[in-house]
Every structure is written in structure tokens, then in C-alpha cells.
Amino acid sequence: MHTPIGLPWELLLSAVVLWSVVALASLLIPHVPRMAPAIFPLGALGALLTAGAGVLALRGPPISTVSPLGLPGLPFHGRLDALSGLFLLLFGVTACAISLDLAGYRAREHYPVASRIGLQYHILLASLALVFVAADAYSFLIAWEVMALSSYFLVVTDHHTPVVRSAGFLYLLIAHVGALAILAAFAILAAHAPAGAPLALTFSALRATDPDPAVAGLVFILALIGFGAKAGLVPLHVWLPEAHPVAPSPISALLSSVLLKVGIYGLLRVAFTLLPAPAPWWGLITLAAGLGTALSGALLSAVQSDMKRLLAYSSIENIGLIVAGIGLALLFSAYGLKAFAALSLIAALYHCLNHAFFKGLLFLGTGSVLHATGERNLGRLGGLIHRMPQTAFLMLIGTLAIAGVPPLNGFVSEWLTLQAFLKATALPRPYLAMGIPLGAALTALVAGLAGYVIVKFYGIVFLGRPREAKLAQAVESGPFERAGLGLLAALCVVTGLWPAGVIALIRPAAQALTGGEAPVTAGDHGARIAVAHAGYAPPLLWLALGIIALVGVLVLRLRSSGPARRAPPWNCGHPVAGARLQDTAEGFGQPIRHIFAPFLDIKCRRPGLDDPEPRYEAAVNDRFWEGLYRPLARGFEAVFAGARVLRPRRIAISLLYVLAMLVALLALTP
């Protein structure tokens, strides 16, 4: 029996099947090396199919389907609605660029490694696609776990190093804590189904359960913890700065661009579609968590000296901004201000897209730099713009986008977030109406810090002079890598210059979640907030900036005395000019370390007077390690040291425990 399931589903399922086949085919790479070049381009094709399915789902009505797979009486349910569509689009486009990059990156690897990455990577892609369309708790959790495990194996690709293994373990541990919280959230919700109904597992049945406010609040908190662990909310963010640096760069890009967004997707799915109308405190907690995350991420990224660790903390900061937007949306929904809720959600979702694009771009570019130089430490890089001009240009686009410079996409979503914050004056409680707009100031501070961080990143890596002799051997990255970078850079430019189109894409998702029509109108090729009459039109801005620049150049030309003269750069009067006189990552971060010293845990190493090789080093540790995780670990150790007393010395005694437990449980059953 064949019933049509709709074009979006057909596209999506063919992508999943394609990825599964490619994953299995990857196993054969060591035996049939000839097919190695086809593996990752085929994966990119699957990603494009997924993106197509996402666009169709955003445009069309939701389509549900029940798959014949699954346990008897417990089939997999799927539903493609606007929210799934948006995240599928984000995932498909980003994964396409990452697959292209991998096609180049992995061509140079040994076959066994390429084979393992090909297997796990395509399994991860398939499970990600399924997470976004699963419509019952059971298949959602299966896809979720497959995603967590396959990404774990990708993180520990270089498993011969202890650092990599311990980072992978931390990742796995926090992923499991999060999965347990999610499982508990679903179970509690299912347990409150109306009496007599069959076990509520599908999302539509879970939505029909009408839990009382306390239960709904508990479920929300559990979901926030569970999905927050995946997204990297403080204090569950500690895996990010450990796992990102050790994973291969394209995998870091996928982790940062897509896997963190899965957490956001899950939070939106549970908070807006499974639970009843939110209570105000949900929004406040989420907002506080988001702003706290954004601020700690920005601060900590400002003081890092490892490229990928810096980007990882910057991802935490961006996730914080997104979650703050979701918090605002919850708060507005709680007070029935649906239009503003939709506006905040559009801001958050827009930022999701943007972050996926520019962070993917930066991580892929970092991978190219890492491959060309073998160096992750900012203190040993520099001057790469001369060696890798095209990569440097594409990275510049990503840098400007993440810094929120106007014609690019980062500005649009930050502007929308700020607008949403300012709309909080409409809240009916005076404290909230006056207090929340202050969050706008915090957001601005975070955006400023983000700009500072990224100037440091780009300046130290690409500008100035090479800090090490071996950097002279760096070469431009291959055509596949540049294609991946170029795709993401183009997306950054397009989503920046054409906000009206992007908002039109996102609007159905935000509308479906909040039930409100966002007061954002698309006119003048830009965005306009209907209520406050604030507008942003990139073409106009572009024009104005262009005119100012032109006038500036003309004035300078007219006033300068003659043609530019080439001369050695001024060396500040210092007799020896060397690359080590340049500003370093530590030096650049020093003001931040100084200003925010109470929030940071800094270990400095200052050179002594008679040091033959003077070097200044400053390592900044995450305060959450000493403040939260170590005490927790010590507590667990103490508890289990106590439990050791109970451990039997004879097998018979432990079997007796089993029997006693079984009998006790059977006796307790009503």
C-alpha cells in the first residue's frame, strides 16, 4: 500500500536514506579508495535535499506521518511543521557547507580515519534530521541519543591523546545528564495524561494533557536543564570549551552551528507546543539564564588564547542571546502580548540562523588555518592574510558578521533583540516594565564585548607579522574548503542585506508557536517594527555609508599632499623590530582581565629579571570548575566511599541483595 506523504517528507526521507547508505559505504573506503572523493559530496547533496524539505515545510501546512518502523504498537511518529522546517533549513544549509569542507579536509587524511569520520558524520546528520521531525517522545529520544553518541565519537576522533578522551568523556557525561532531564520531563508530562487514555507518547497526546501549573513548571525546568545542557547554558556549558578545541574543525563547526541549536529547538518545542500557557516566572528564569550565559561567554572568550576555545566561548555567548530572546517571548506570552512574543521569537530564531552561518564559517576557517599552520595558539600565529588571502577575506566577512557590523547579518538579529527588549515597557507589571529594558543595556555590553573578542581573534591570526618562522610555509586552503567557506559567507551577506526575506521565512514558525502576528513589516527591503516605527533598511544604510566613505576618500585625496609613499613601518623608536614586539592575545585581553578581575580566576606567569626566554602567560580558568563541579565531584566521591561499606565480598551475598530487592519490589506492588 503506497500513500503519498508529500514532497517535503519524500525529500527528507531520501536524504536520510542517502546518508545511511553513504555512512555504510564509508566503511569500505579503506578497501575501495576510489570512492573516497564521492563520500562527502554525496553527504552535501543530502543536506541540500533537507534544506529543500525545510523550505517547503515553512511554506506549507504541517504534515504528519506515521512510520511503519518501531516497536509493535509503538510506531515512530513524524511531523513537519514550520518550526521543524526552519531548523531543517538551518541544518541543511550549514551541513552542506561543512560537507564540502570535509570533502577537502578529509581528502588528506588517512583512509581509516576518513572512513570512521564518514560513518559517524553521516549517522549524525541522519539522526539530526530525525530529531527535528520526531513527533513522539520515544522516537525523539532515540534520535537524540543517536545524535549524542555519534557526535561523541566524532569529538574523540583523535582518541590517542588523553586530553581528547577526557574532553569526550565530559561531553558524553553532560549529554547524558541532559538526556535524563529530558526523559524525566516527558515522563512527568505523560503521567499527567487524562485517566483512561492510552499512554501519551505522541506530541499531540502530550499537548492534550493539561497539567496543573506546578507540574507544568517542573516539566519546564527539567526541559530547560536538559536542552540547556545541549545548548550550552551556564552552568552546563563546561563541555563546550573542552570538546570544541579537540574535535576536528568541521566537526566543531557542526557542533557549534547545529548541535547547539538542537537544544534551542527542543526548548521551543516543549515550552511553546507541549506545555500550556507559560507562567511569568518561566520567562524570567529563562531570560536571566540567557543573559548570564551571554555575559559569562563574552567575558571568558575575551581572555582566551586558543583559537577554538575562544570561538567556543563565543558560541556560549550567542546561545545566551538566543535564550534571552526566548525568555522574552515566554514573558510576553505569559501576559498575553502575543505580537511582542512573536517579535522576540523572530529575533531569537533569526539569531539562530545567523549564528549557524557565521560561527560555521569561523570554525571552518579556523580549520583551514589549523591545517595550514598546525597551530591553535593565538600567540604563535599572525600575518596569515599574506599567505591565505582568500581564506582571510572570507573570514573577514564572518568576523564582521559576528561583531554585528551593519550591512551583515549579525546586526539584524541583535537589532531585533534590542527592539524586543525595549518593548518590555508594555508589560503590565511596573517592575518588569522598568527592569527588563535594562537587559537591553546588558545585551549591548555583550555585543560590544563580542566585537572586542573578534577583533582580537582576526587581528592576531591574520594581521601583523608572523610570530613564528614556520608560518612562512602556510599555504592557501583547497578549493573544497573555500567553497564551503564561500557558501557560508554568501549566506551571511544575503541574510544581512535582505532581512525582509528572512523574516518572511521565519514568520510562520514564530506565528505557529506564539499564535501572534509579529509587528514586523517587510518594506523598503528591510524590517520595520510596526509599533515603535523603528526601521532598518540595509540598502538605504548601505547607500548612506557609501556616500560617507566616498566623501571621506575625496576629502582626504584633496587635502593630501601627494601620492602614497612606501616606507618601513615606524617601530616606536625601538632599536630592534621583531614579530614579538607585536600585541599578543594576552596583551589584547589584559584590559578585560583587569576590569572584570573579580569574575575571573586568573593564573599569571610573569617572566623573572634574568629569564633567558621571557614570556608572559596568563591562563584564565572557568570559575564554574572550582565553584560548582569540583565540590560536586567531591560530594559524589564521599557518598560512594560510604556506599563501599555495603559492597559484599562474596558473590552469594550480592545475589542475595538481588533476591531481596526483587522480593521487596514485588511485595510493594499494589
Add this chain to the structure above:
Amino acid sequence: MTHPTRIIDLLAALFLLVAFAMLSQRRLANLITLYAWQGTVLALSIAILAYETGNTHLYASAILNGLLKILAIPALLRRLARRLDVQWDRESLVQIPTVMLIGLGLVIFAFNAALPIAGLAHTVNHETVGIALASVLLSLLMMILRTAALSQVIGFLALENSLIFAATSVTGGMPMVIEFGVALDVIVGVFILGVFFFHIREQFDSLDLDRIEGRED
């Protein structure tokens, strides 16, 4: 009550009887024979359940169980026992009457505990649930009381038999049952490998076996 149901009742009673016999048997060779009998009863009852419910995949389960538990595993265990030269060793059990009394108590408890489960089960007979549960508990008891590695393994195998018996009698033949059966058989295979492991240990270092077994005190 139909004839097949009565036969299943009879087989369930036999199953319980074999469980008691295993509990009190001191010699390993006899224990293995008893285990083969238990497998026979299990396979027969699954086959009759298949006839009763008309579920063809239960026949597959019956054949699978029969092959494994009447022929393969007992033969393997016998060979092991011969090699280790432990088949006629007498195990020092706790007083057998006491063991039997504890077993009786467990059976009564199991029947009480099975009442609510039996009510839910859409099966041919409700008493079989209680019997299956009782056999699970008896097998556990057997594992506790045994001191030799091989007889402990047989206790574990008997536990697995009882679980399969419980599964078929409660769910009355779902495709899941076959999956469970096969999965558990895999575990059994692993366990038998574990015996090989013990075997190697004993050849090289018998003290270590004592330590693992906890017989040093």
C-alpha cells in the same frame, strides 16, 4: 478448559518441580540433566502455546529454545564439567530441608505477587504467571546457595529459562518475545564464555578463582 490449556498447566507444574529438583541437586552431572529437562518443558509449552494461539512465530521460538537448551548448552556444559573434572563432586549445600522450606515460602509469595499481573495478562492460563515468577525466585535462590562457578552458571541459565517462560505466558506470543529470547540467549552465550574464562583461570591460577568466588573465608 481446552486440552492444550490443561497440558500447559501440567507443563507449568513440571517446570516448577524441575526448579525444586535443581535447587536440591548436589551433583553437577545430574544438575545438567535437570537443566536439559527444564529446557524440554519450556520448548514444549511454547510449542503448545503456539498451537493454541495459532501464532506461527512462536513455533520458531520453540524450535530455537529446544535446540539451544536441550541439545547445545547441556552438551557444552557436560564437556566443560568433564574437562574440569567436577561432574561427580558433591557440593556442600546448606541443609536441604531448610532450602526447600525457603523455596516453598518463595513460591507462596510469588503466587500472591503474581495475582495483579495475572489479571492483566491476556493469556491462556493465569496460574502460569505465578509459576514463572516462582521459578525466577527459585533460580535466584539457587544461585545464592551454590559455591561452584559452574552450578552458579546453571542457576543463571535456569533464571533465563524462567524469564522466557514468564514472557510467553504473560504476553501470549508477541514478536517481541522472540526478540527477547534471542537477546537473552546471546547473554547466555556470553556467560558460557565466562565459564571458559573461569576454566582458564583454574588451569593457571586456582587461588585466583577462590578469591573471585569468595571461598577464602
